[in-house]
Amino acid sequence: MPDPPEQGRFDPRLVAPEGRAQHPRLYLVGEAPGEAETEAGRPFVGPAGQTLRRLIRAAGIDPAQLRLCNAIPYRPLTPGKAGASRNRAPTRTEIERFSACLLHDIERSEPGAILALGRSAMAALGIHGPIAAARRCAFRHAGTPVLVTYHPQYVAYRGGEGGPVWRAMVRDLSDAWRARDRQAR
Secondary structure (H helix, E strand, O other): OOOOOOOOOOOOOOOOEEOOOOOOEEEEEEEOOOHHHHHHHHHHHHHHHHHHHHHHHHHOOOOHHHHEOOOOOHHHEEOOHHHHHEEEEOOOOHHHHHHHHHHOOOHOOOOOOOEEEEEHHHHOOOEEEEEOHOOOEEEEOEEEEEEOOOOOHHHHHHHOOHHHHHHHHHHHHHHHHHHHHHHHH
């Protein structure tokens, strides 16, 4: 585990992975914890997490077979109005520094497949380039199938439930859910 981050640029409270600890059928990787996640100490409980959970239901996925984690385990901060801190995307250097937590957890949990949710998750898994192109490719991490899709917050911004980006992400979730089955054949 890397040393806790310097206060000011990060909230120093760690948000650990959650869900099925051994052999999850699908391992979902997000960007970084937000305020709600940091307060709760759990990944994907804020607005993006609520969108993700609706997407998971729409894809017919059993949440008990999932493991949830972020590319980095700390909330990256930037100054906001009146001195309040706001979320920001982690930098590539920060992802390189803190993604060891994610990679160790993937190795330990031995998932059937991994789905990277957005650009930061892609970078943590060594995948670079546009999301649109990466969605059409198959990757591997230590022999495990890795697929790429949008971050749930992007889905919310691009029309939300029922829109074309929503439907595309539901398909991506379904494809990732079945990736282990295809590998076993």
